[in-house]
Amino acid sequence: MLSANRPGFLTRSTLAALILAVTTLALPTLTSAQAAEEHPTFTRDVVPILQASCQNCHRPKGMAPMPLVTYEQVLPFAPLIKYKTSNRTMPPWHIDRNIGIQEFKNDRSLSAEEIATLSAWVDAGAPEGDAADMPPQVEFADAAEWNIGEPDVIVSWNYTVPAVGADLYGDLYSDDLIGELSEDRYIKAIQTRTPDDASRRVVHHGLSYAEGGSGNGNDEESQFLVEYASGKDAEIYPDDSGVLLEADSKIRLSYHFHPVGVETDAKIELGIVFHPKGYVPKYRRWSKQLGQRMSLIDIPAGEVVRTDGYVYFHLNAKITAFQPHMHALGTYQCLELIYPSLGATAKTEIVSCAHWDYNWHTIYNYNDDSAPLVPKGTVGHMISYFDNTEANPGNHDARNWTGDGGRTIDEMSFSWLGWVDLTDEEYNEELARRKALREADGTSVAGLD
Ligand code: HEC
Structure with missing residues (x-):
């Protein structure tokens, strides 16, 4: 029929009849046939992307506001899905893709092709497609598991959050952590969870610290263990490593609860999996808040401000995880390494930069072959940007000066780094391994030159 459309074949009247036929009868079939060929469909092309990258949060009882499972659920959000995936605000993954390391164990971002598929589907009118193409539904573990x-x-804390009132901050302590902790043990894996929906609504964050093991009761020396906050992923320790929990430690939970209109019994649980008794992992893993410029954060109303924090690496290290931390005015944070100076100039390298959204405390776990290697004597440099203008959607009132402090309306400027120390021998071995890898695949690895 398409070839008959060439004008030379047709008289005026047959052409008119044909046009009529095409518009009334043939056009709908033509379009849907074309759509199947040229346009992505929901069942065939979109669902696999949603299953792999969205439904973990966007499902019934998931953490996201709406499920994206059935066609009926997804259709009303189609334009918003195009918008949020094209500007890469969904899935939440805020690493700057133009600078620094890009290989992470928990990268949940979409590929350029996936984003193009979603956009083309929305542009085509979000067709459902053939029901036979629909893949089986994915079963997800219960969010509370x-x-x-x-x-x-399991260390648990309970707190009755009143129906109304200001946000609540403070510390809760465990009794002697755990009767079993009469000797030093290495943590293999750790997670904080809120075991029910009601708790999830009121627990804004919970940070746990080990205290008192070797008498270091003050804030400076308590050892940070793990964070629970909106949007936080599980922290992945590399194999062969563990976090030392000293005998007789107590666990302090630094909490932030948020009243939601009904009195709520908030439950928070910290689960710890230990390495076997007596086992000493090859690497002791550290996790600390570094580079904070407390008392030096000074953000006048209406201004964009940068702060610089530093940390000195006394020992060789491998950085396994980077997690920026700022509050509402934060917009962007970078981790730079200033390598020990060999001559007049020190070589510097930006390892990672991430855009900041206070809703998303994302931890970026580096792939083993890309985790930055840090020779001793290196200075870690945390660069944080704050936007105290109207242009920052996170800014509730651009008329206020803002400084450092623990409240959500104050600011902070540190990075959480996870790392393991390396002996000279281990460092050199890993360096040689990376160089060989890089020669093999032509990629670049932080800290090698
Ligand atoms: C890690 C959990 C998570 C993942 C993965 C995730 N989302 Fe979301 N999404 C959320 C949360 C939480 C919100 C609401 C808060 C926000 O916007 O940051 C949201 C909001 C949205 C919104 C805006 C809804 C509105 O009414 O404003 C859209 C659209 C969206 N997500 C689409 C997607 C798509 C498409 C994917 C996968 C390609 C995806 N999300 C992956 C958690 C997630």
């Missing part, structure tokens, strides 16, 4: 396996020890 442990994703570290069954913990050896």
Whole structure:
């Protein structure tokens, strides 16, 4: 029929009849045939992307506001899905793709092809497609389940959050952590969870610290263990590593609760899986807040401000995870390494930069072959940007000066780094391994030159 459309073949009247026929009868079939060929469909092309990258949060009882499982659920959001995936605000993954390391264990971002598929589907009118193409539904674990396996020890805290009132901040302590902790043990995996929906609504964050093990009761020296916050992923320790929990430690939970209109019994549980008794992992893993410029954060109303924090690496290290931390005015944070100076100039390298959204405390776990190697004597440099203008959607009132502090309306400027220390021998071995890898595949690896 398409070839008959060439004008030379046709008289005026047959052409008119044909046009009529095409518009009334043939056009609908033509369009849907074309759509199947040229346009992505929901069942065939869109669902696999939603299953792999969205439904973990966007499903009934998931953490996201709406499920994206059935066609009826997804259709009203089609334009918003195009918008949020094209500007890469969904799935939440805020690493700057133009600078620094891009290989992560928990990268949940979409590929350029996936984004193009979603956009083309929306532009085509979001067709459902053939029901036969629909893949089976994916079963997800209950959001309340442990994703570290069954913990050896669970420390739990309860708190009655009133129906109304200001946000609540403070510390809760465990009794002697755990009767079993009469000797030093290494943590293999750790997770904080809120076991029910009601708790999830009121628990804004919970940070746990080990205290008192070797008498270091003050804030400076308590050892940070793990964070629970909106949008936080599980922290992945590399194999062969563990976090030392000293005998007789107590666990302090630094909390932030948020009243939601009904009195709520908030439950928070910290689950710990230990390495076997007596086992000393090859690497002791550290996790600390570094580069904070407390008392030096000074953000006048209406201004964009940068702060610079520093940390000195006394020992060789491998950085396994980077997690920026700022509050509402934060917009962007970078981790730079200033390598020990060999001559007049020190070589510097930006390892990672991430855009900041206070709703998303994302931890970026580096792939083993890309985790930055840090020779001793290196200075870590945390560069944080704050936007105290109207242009920042996170800014509730651009008329206020803002400084440092613990409240959500104050600011912070540190990075959480996870790392393991390396002996000279281990460092050189890993360096040689990386160089060989890089020669093989032509990629670049932080800290090698
Ligand atoms: C890690 C959890 C998570 C993943 C993965 C995720 N989302 Fe979301 N999404 C959320 C949360 C939470 C919100 C609401 C808060 C926000 O916008 O940051 C949201 C909001 C949205 C919104 C805006 C809804 C509105 O009414 O404003 C859209 C659209 C969306 N997500 C689409 C997607 C798509 C498409 C994917 C996958 C390609 C995806 N999301 C992956 C958690 C997630």
